[in-house]
């Protein structure tokens with residue numbers, strides 16, 4: 001028997017949807033500097049942003065009041081685009097390589113695995129690593145009638161990143177401040193985020209134009225909303241335990257104080273290294289003695305012997321001492337774990353993929369507890 005005919009209304013609806021989703025062969029582009037599209041003129045930042053340095057209009061902009069209508073329009077656009085986002089969090093670090101993007105991606109994966117709808121906005125414009133960490137390398141942004149559609153990692157986890165807008169995966173991004181500000185504004189005005197419980201903003205290390213722009217733009221959307229959508233709910237600050245990282249994190253904590261962004265807490269990443277001795281190599285005077293050591297260990301202790309080492313020796317009172325000094329919460333310690341690195345390389349969620357793995361037990365528990373704490377601090381109703 002032939003299949004029943006598909007109702008014409010359904011065909012029309014499908015056609016309409018397809019027409020509104022234009023795959024972007026040439027991804028949407030941020031405005032070029034020549035077009036002036038990235039200029040912060042007309043916002044509270046005009047003449048003051050880092051990228052205004054060297055611009056011939058800097059002094060004129062700095063001394064004149066920004067156009068109130070332009071400010072109002074930006075506020076309205078941001079407010080419209082972000083009004084269905086319940087919680088907005090910044091993920092910050094003082095320096096690069098401490099695991100900020102790792103923690104951001106894993107918080108997002110864990111929240112989404114608990115059923116929350118999560119969006120990630122990667123504004124680490126010059127070093128976007130989010131597509132790899134979410135397993136989305138090579139995917140593209142789509143245009144729809146309601147704006148840019150972010151890349152969906154799964155049905156309740158979406159991602160937008162500069163990397164999706166670059167022609168070549170390894171292309172270097174060398175943009176001046178105004179262009180970066182312009183792109184952040186586009187991420188907040190043109191992306192159709194839909195209903196989100198959490199938006200996590202993965203920022204570059206340090207305190208630069210990107211941070212100030214993100215804070216100001218999110219705030220300006222909230223002002224237009226009468227503050228009802230909250231602007232920014234807080235920041236999660238990531239550090240490793242050694243002084244080189246912590247001294248930069250203190251600047252980050254002072255930045256939060258200055259711009260009045262509440263610090264939800266500090267994550268101590270790579271606190272301890274733990275791995276199964278089955279994955280270790282042992283040497284003596286250059287000679288590989290792995291087999292012998294493993295044999296001895298298993299004879300004496302059986303399976304599941306773990307090796308533990310503090311790679312980054314904590315300095316002074318450590319991260320807890322710094323948190324006490326700044327009166328912020330220490331959210332937890334995440335071990336340096338090769339399984340976590342593997343998850344990041346493969347774009348997988350650690351708390352789900354490594355549940356039950358002996359050597360990852362502490363790391364998985366720590367991340368779950370950090371998420372418990374964030375959800376407790378920021379209920380989504």
Ligand code: ADP
Nearest residue numbers: 096097098099100101102335336337340341344
């Ligand atoms: P940042 O965003 O601070 O520059 P990343 O998150 O990109 O740093 O991390 C740098 C590298 O370290 C990545 O390869 C990441 O997978 C790895 N990494 C970060 N944290 C851990 C951890 N706790 N255990 C194992 N590898 C980690």
